[in-house]
Amino acid sequence: MAFKTFVYKLRPTRSQEATMAETLETCRRLYNRALGERKDAYEQEQRSVCFAEQCASLPLAKKESPFLPRVHSHVLQDVLHRLDHAFAAFFRRVKAGEKPGYPRFRGAGWYDSFTYRQYGNGAKFDGNRLVLSKIGSIKFCKDRPLEGKPKTCTIIRKANGWFAHITCEVEPEPLPKTGETVGVDLGIESFATLSTGEQIANPRHYRTAERRLKTAQRRLSRRQKGSNGRRKARQLLAKAHLKVGRTRRDFCHKVAHDLVTRFDHIVVEDLNIRGMVKNHPLAKSISDAGWGTFVTILSEKAESAAKTVEKVNPAYTSQNCSACGERVLKALSVRWHSCPYCGAELHRDHNAALNIRKERRGHRLGGSGSSSYRVRNQNPTGFLAVGVSEK
Structure with a gap:
């Protein structure tokens, strides 16, 4: 199964737009509150707060806040899911030795979407309207029908208006094979x-x-x-x-x-x-x-x-000759590949594309220390640009 997202432009009334904006603000405050709870628990008690614990505290939080009951329960749970995913990504980066990027508090205007996690439970289409729990029935531009089984509904606020993103589970549609x-x-x-x-x-x-x-x-x-x-x-x-x-x-x-x-x-x-x-x-x-x-x-x-799409190592795809395999070093400014060994003459990018295609067939191009490649530097200055040019 595959997933496809259908985007529809919403036409809310002023009151509905104000209600959706209030929902975003409530979600933002809940996100910051949950983040602060996790941060304080670790700093003061060296204890980690999990998603299940914060989700179980939502009923009590609804009694204390006049705003949380105005938002559907699945939307509130999704806010905690987002925070949990942010921490999971943070710990993954820490273990990988990357820049950690600790989850940050969301300032005003920095929370622009909320999600109904189950289509039909809080969000569903009714003719030419999208019915959202706690918000109402909203007109939308139905420019294409839904396909497959709807799973989630996300409401996003952008500079040019409000949009509904409906994610559906669809059957793949294989195209005719070409063998190319x-x-x-x-x-x-x-x-x-x-x-x-x-x-x-x-x-x-x-x-x-x-x-x-x-x-x-x-x-x-x-x-x-x-x-x-x-x-x-x-x-x-x-x-x-x-x-x-x-x-x-x-x-x-x-x-x-x-x-x-x-x-x-x-x-x-x-x-x-x-x-x-x-x-x-x-x-x-x-x-x-x-x-x-x-x-x-x-x-x-x-x-x-x-x-199928396959990603291959880009190293030396522009430097190696696609005809004979010899390595002819050249700077990024040299846009034409001229091989002094076999006489191949073609555009640098075409040469790289041919080498990339060979990688798919299993004919590896070799590393910088491979003894099977002779190196010829066509750049008279002896400079080989790094970064973009080394491919």
């Missing part, structure tokens, strides 16, 4: 280069909208803090950023759908994007490309279509 395998090299000059030689242009969504975003940011910075004009300017800026995100995701969906339709096995690089964005001159372009979003969407579509 493709290697995909993700880049900045071109968004993606396939082992077939095709290049997908990089739309550069953020760069295109950068002037409009700068204007909106200046308008916000000139407004007086706390004023109604600043609130409106902040909302306009948030809408502009949302539009960039939507266009980027739409592009990723279209490219992923095309690849899944044409190929059975798709091989991509397992990129360390978090480390790559530390390269300051390229950080904005790397973030604008949205490689992580694309690979996530591609994997989800492939799973639903009974296709």
Whole structure:
């Protein structure tokens, strides 16, 4: 079984919008209260408070607070689930030796969603309306029908309004098999280069909208803090950023759908994007490309279509010759691969895509210490760029 989320734009009345905003504020306060309880229990008693213990204390908390009874019980339980997941991720990072990132208290405006954990118990569709317990019957834009079995309903507040995210359990829809395998090299000059030689242009969504975003940011910075004009300017800026995100995701969906339709096995690089964005001159372009979003969407579509996506080590995929396997070192600025051993001439990214495809077949490219590769540095300065270029 697979899961698919359907998003619907809500059309609440002013009173319903105020009730949903009050629900978010109640959830935020409960989250902070539960986090403080865990923090104090450990600091004062060296004791850990678990989800079950906090969940069992909800009935008593409802008697003490006039706001908690106005929120559905499953929504309150989901708040405690989120906090429990935050601590589970914190302990996982501690054990892995990563930066821990202790769960933080949520300030005003930093809690923008609440979830009914069981569709039909607190949230359900009734014709062209979404009925939410403790809130009422809300109009929504029904642009597509639900598929499969609805499981959860999440209400999200965004800069451009309120949305309902219905997660459904659906049966996979396998696509016809083509028997084809493709290697995909993700880049900045071109968004993606396939082992077939095709290049997908990089739309550069953020760069295109950068002037409009700068204007909106200046308008916000000139407004007086706390004023109604600043609130409106902040909302306009948030809408502009949302539009960039939507266009980027739409592009990723279209490219992923095309690849899944044409190929059975798709091989991509397992990129360390978090480390790559530390390269300051390229950080904005790397973030604008949205490689992580694309690979996530591609994997989800492939799973639903009974296709496979494989991630391989990107080391030396641009340096090794796809024809003879010799290693020809070159800086990131060198965009053309010229092999002095076999005479292969092709674009650097096409060469990398061919090597990535070979990784799927099991022909490993070897490590930096492999004796089977002769190394030739075509960069007269002897400099080999690190980070993005070492692939």
